[in-house]
Amino acid sequence: MTTITFIKPDGERVDVEATNGATVMEVAKDHDMPMLAACGGSLACATCHVVVDESWFEKSGELCEAEEDLLDSAHGLTNTSRLCCQMKVSDELNGMAMTLPPME
Ligand code: FES
Secondary structure, X not given: OEEEEEEOOOOXXXXXXXXXXXXXXXXXXXXXXXXXXXXXXXXXXXXXXXXEOHHHOHHHOOXXXXXXXXXXXXXXXXXXXXXXXXXXXXXXXXXXXXXXXXXX
């Protein structure tokens, strides 16, 4: 099991146990985090946008071109923004924290 911390828009930190192999978006939805994830992970919406803590961004993995393009339309884009349906949970991510932007 891997622990991931979600920081809600109101600042509340929630530590959750995540199953390796799941996407971070699936983990967020399973734990009722405020996230739309409208396209269900098919890389077509940008409503699974998260801001990864700077110290963890490198470990979050490579962004493909489609993710980068979609992120351009995300509200509140930052240098460490990711679409979390494109991040797979693994031991590498144990302890990772990310902020959930307010839902549009
Ligand atoms: S859930 Fe739509 S792009 Fe991630």
